Amino acid sequence: MMNIQIKKFYYGDIPDSSPSSSNDVRSTENPWPLWEIFIRSKQGLDHKHAGSLHAADAQMAIENARDVYTRRQEGLSIWAVESKFIHASNPDDAEMFYEPSTDKVYRHPTFYDLPDEVKHM
Amino acid sequence: MSLHDLEKLFQEKIDKEIKIEPKDWMPDAYRKTNLRQISQHAHSEIVGMLPEGNWISRAPSLKRKAILIAKVQDEAGHGLYLYSAAETLGTSREQMIDDLHSGKAKYSSIFNYPTLTWADMGAVGWLVDGAAILNQVMLCRTSYGPYARAMVRICKEESFHQRQGFETLLVLSKGTDEQKAMCQDAINRWWWPSLMMFGPKDSESTNSDQSIKWKIKRKTNDELRQQFVDMIVEQVKLLGMTLPDPELKWNEDRKHYDFGEINWDEFWNVVKGNGPCNKQRLEARKKAHEEGEWVRAAALAFAEKRKNKLNTKAA
Ligand SMILES: [Fe+2]
Numbered sequence A: 001m002m003n004i005q006i007k008k009f010y011y012g013d014i015p016d017s018s019p020s021s022s023n024d025v026r027s028t029e030n031p032w033p034l035w036e037i038f039i040r041s042k043q044g045l046d047h048k049h050a051g052s053l054h055a056a057d058a059q060m061a062i063e064n065a066r067d068v069y070t071r072r073q074e075g076l077s078i079w080a081v082e083s084k085f086i087h088a089s090n091p092d093d094a095e096m097f098y099e100p101s102t103d104k105v106y107r108h109p110t111f112y113d114l115p116d117e118v119k120h121m
Numbered sequence B: 001m002s003l004h005d006l007e008k009l010f011q012e013k014i015d016k017e018i019k020i021e022p023k024d025w026m027p028d029a030y031r032k033t034n035l036r037q038i039s040q041h042a043h044s045e046i047v048g049m050l051p052e053g054n055w056i057s058r059a060p061s062l063k064r065k066a067i068l069i070a071k072v073q074d075e076a077g078h079g080l081y082l083y084s085a086a087e088t089l090g091t092s093r094e095q096m097i098d099d100l101h102s103g104k105a106k107y108s109s110i111f112n113y114p115t116l117t118w119a120d121m122g123a124v125g126w127l128v129d130g131a132a133i134l135n136q137v138m139l140c141r142t143s144y145g146p147y148a149r150a151m152v153r154i155c156k157e158e159s160f161h162q163r164q165g166f167e168t169l170l171v172l173s174k175g176t177d178e179q180k181a182m183c184q185d186a187i188n189r190w191w192w193p194s195l196m197m198f199g200p201k202d203s204e205s206t207n208s209d210q211s212i213k214w215k216i217k218r219k220t221n222d223e224l225r226q227q228f229v230d231m232i233v234e235q236v237k238l239l240g241m242t243l244p245d246p247e248l249k250w251n252e253d254r255k256h257y258d259f260g261e262i263n264w265d266e267f268w269n270v271v272k273g274n275g276p277c278n279k280q281r282l283e284a285r286k287k288a289h290e291e292g293e294w295v296r297a298a299a300l301a302f303a304e305k306r307k308n309k310l311n312t313k314a315a
């Protein structure tokens, strides 16, 4: 008997099929730049990265961010930064970058042994 | 480091539940699988706006209309979160949209079914969003960081979708005989396609599953589907309605409900593009994109103009 194997896919993971050439459209448009959105959820808290979006300029980025990321009072203040201006550390350097601090235990308060009689410290 | 070592290190991170972030090294297949899945998920959110958008102008009251608009707007947002997550893997928005329009990229087949009556808005919220939520709750713990974060945000918004759907049906279920019949009819039509949303049976493949190993997925299709059946069978009782499956029965040994066989021919047929609305959905998306082209171009031109104005002022 032939062993039939059907390829399984998960919900939301259907294999791509080859494009039908008849309606194969290729956009030639000039895309809007990508922006990173930071939101302050509450007065007194830092702005936190919420996600990104495309917009023609900063004003539109902020307006779209309001519609997309603060539909349920998630924020009081929005920062938009064009993604290309974000410089990131290299994940491959993580060890060299952050490891040296692990051997500097004296940076932590628990390093210091004080008598129990010392209060409020 | 050799490819073998990199792959080993990668798997160790996954096993230790360390999330993978965009700039981290990842196997090509991991990138491709995520890209396909996330973009497909994004397309599903966007195409998913169409069946419900169909009823915005015909909602039975202003309250229902406001709710439906809010829900459809949420789905647009979900599409955007997901497109953004996919873009972190190195594709562009334009590419993804082109792939959707050319038929290369897929979206969930459920949206190729028509929404024929107002009760369908209830059934879609309750069953379709309900099925999607089970998948999305699982994906909140997926191994790719940007995907997981998008899912957390989406899940927060989804719970209202399912609740409003159930409530819509609840109101109908207490209405006139005609409303009751409409409610039952919508459930009858959406039940089986909702079960199909979870994909083929686990037993239909002997492939060892890479998605589970990479923790992109954490539950199998059958596990999620069973979870869904067990949940809905209880909920439908509160509506005083029935599910169109005579084989539904509590199985004391398994501690789960048994259910009948899905019509897999129908399933594959819709996946292949021959569902009731496949053509219509794609055409609607293409039309929206084409008709929006001048708006996008105008916004860019306006931004340019505004920038120049600012520059002359500053000079
Ligand atoms: Fe959604």
Ligand SMILES: [Fe+2]
Pocket (backbone or CB within 6 Å): B075, B129, B158, B161
């Ligand atoms: Fe939803």
